[in-house]
Structure formats: C-alpha cells, structure tokens
Amino acid sequence: MINNRARNRVALIISLLPCFIAGSIHATPKPNVQVPIKTVPAAPATLPATKNGNAMLGQTVVQQDSKKSPWESYAAPLAALVICAISNMVLWRKISADSKAAIRKDLSLQQVGYLRDKLTKFYDPMVALLKLNEDVFASVGPPSYPEDDEKKIEAVEVWEEAILRVVLPTNRKISDLILSYSHFSENAQESELYSRFMSHAISYEIFRSKGNAIHRKFPYPFEILNAVMVSRQKTIVDLSELESKVISGKEISPILSDRNKNEFQLNSRGIKT
Secondary structure, three states: OHHHHHHHHHHHHHHHHHHHHHHHHHHOOOOOOOOOOOOOOOOOOOOOEOOOOOEOOOOOOOOOOOOOOHHHHHHHHHHHHHHHHHHHHHHHHHHHHHHHHHHHHHHHHHHHHHHHHHHHHHHHHHHHHHHHHHHHHHHHOHHHOOOOHHHHHHHHHHHHHHHHHHHHHHHHHHHHHHHHHHHHOOOHHHHHHHHHHHHHHHHHHHHHHOOOOHHHHOOOOOOHHHHHHHHHHHHHHHHHHHHHHHHHOOOOOOOOOHHHHHHHHHHHOOOOO
C-alpha cells in the first residue's frame, strides 16, 4: 500500500515537470528591442487640399516599442502551468482512487482464499474424519454389543479390528490436522475441544499398547463433531457472502473473528504460523 502511494506521488511529480519547464521557458524575459525613429519630410508649400479643405502638413512619425506590464509577460505561461497542474491533479486523484480500489479488491481476494483454505484444508476433512470415527464407534463399538455372550465375543473381535484399521489411523489424521490448522478455530471453546481430543488420542495410543486406569481421565469429547460442524457451516456462509460481494463489487466489511483477523493479516504478509 505504501509503495503504491509512493509510485503515485512520483508519477505526479514527473507529470508536472513538463509544465514547470514550459512555464520557465515562456517566463524568460525577452531583450528590449529599440525601434528606430523614422522622420517623414514636410510637405511642399503648395499642398493639395483635402476634402475638408485643409492642407496636409508634414508630420514626424515616431514608432516606439510599447511598454508591457510584468503580468502581461507572465500571464500566458502561468495560465498554462495552472491548467497543466489542475489536469495532472485530477489524473493523480483518479490514479489514487484506482489504486485504492485495486488494493481493496486484492485484500478481498486474499480473504476469499483464506476462507477457502479454512474450509477445504481444515473443517471439511475434520468433519469427515470425526464423523467416520463416531459412526464406527456407534456401529461396532461397545454401545452396539449384543446381550448374548457368544455374539458379544464376536462383536468385541470386530471392534478390535475396527480400532486397528479405522479408529487409530483416523485419530492420527485428526491430530495432524489439529496441529497444522487449529489456528483456523473460531473461538477458545473450540480450541479447548481440540486440546481434549489430542489428550484422548495420545492416551488411547498408550492404553492400547499397555492397559492402564489413567486413560479414564482423558475421555473422548463427544461434542467436538457438533462444534466443528457449526464452525464449518459459518465458514460456508461467510465465504458465500464474501464471494457475492467481490463479484458485485460491493464494499467488503470484515467478517473474520478477532483471532482469525490476526491470522489473516500474518498470512497476507507471507508469515506462517
């Protein structure tokens, strides 16, 4: 933004240079030219009478260079300079307005890109992975165990296989997403849920390799899926509204949360968090 303003000022100064040069050339005083005095000889004694009856007498005609006031010498170049300055000022204002509009549009497009990354890199995969784990848990996990002992043994075996093939790998992917993109979270409550999930996932890995009673202190935060879905929906609405405003050329109002504003400003400057 500062570079654009500096370029506009330099362009204005350069565009005004011809005006000042032209004004200085026209304003240079010209040397006084002495016009020689011409004397017309007197007429002879007998002169033809004029229509009013008077004879033409000899006259002495003197031609002198008329004296001009200083304002008359500088009026033309000053007028040209003023007109040139006004036209360039109008041009500069237009360039400045166009530059500001381009900056606003660029920031709006960056904000659109930020919201798209927030949706596609974080919330979309988070919802998919969390829903997968919860669906598997509801389908073949302990809540689905039958009352019959023999069938219950089979159900436990299926659940154990699901843990190894689905639950643990999915937990690791969710943990990676949280570590990489949790700065997209909307509020502190959401961040707390991510922290609780990470604690549960790490504890569960240890519990699977060596059973212990400490794992009970790190229960699974079942409300995390609903919180992520709410934030995802909000991001979809914000992105849709922002894209509509960018397409229509309307003024863009801030729609980011306080936490996301700081993150967006750092990203727009090329600073990764």
